[in-house]
Amino acid sequence: MTQRNIGDEIIQGLEGALQYLDGNPKGTVAHTVQVPATVDVKSIRERSGLSQDKFAARYGFAVSALRDWEQGRRSPDRTARFLLTVIAKNPRAVEEALAD
Template sequence: MAKEITGEELGNKLLQSVKEMQAGKAARVTQIAANEVAAARLKTGLSQILFAQALQISPRTLQEWEQGRRKPSGAAKALIQIAFRHPEVIREGLKVNKSLHRTA
């Protein structure tokens, strides 16, 4: 049986993935289909613009991933998998990110 992951552990993994993605660091190689990117976004209930903001990428990049013209990096793939399995984490992360920008 798989170990349950706490919200804090999941949040830490999400933050680490974002940092790796921003640094251009390659993670474990995982194949992800274009329809999986769209499915993950749809599970979050976010628009392309908001989902792109949550992943800290441009909406155009997200569109290219969803249409299969480009493939996400290893770190981005990890974030997409988190979005699919735990969409609430992505929505919460977007709220935190927006509140940080308002106070800055």
């Protein structure tokens, strides 16, 4: 069994997207992404075992935004909900994609 390389898969997907935008859809696959209307930010963070400060730093969120989301003062926008959903399902994929 070969090991998946998420970085190569991301690059391949981006190259396909560029081909599609250039009017060459041959060989590209279009996917529909369903982003949940709400996410339980506190639960996702707590499952990670990270403090608010460490979670925010690891995934690129402002600590103040994370606190507001967890305390119900604000809701994450669509992009943040998308990222939080991926973190909840496969945090390693996000960490690998964001690694230096």
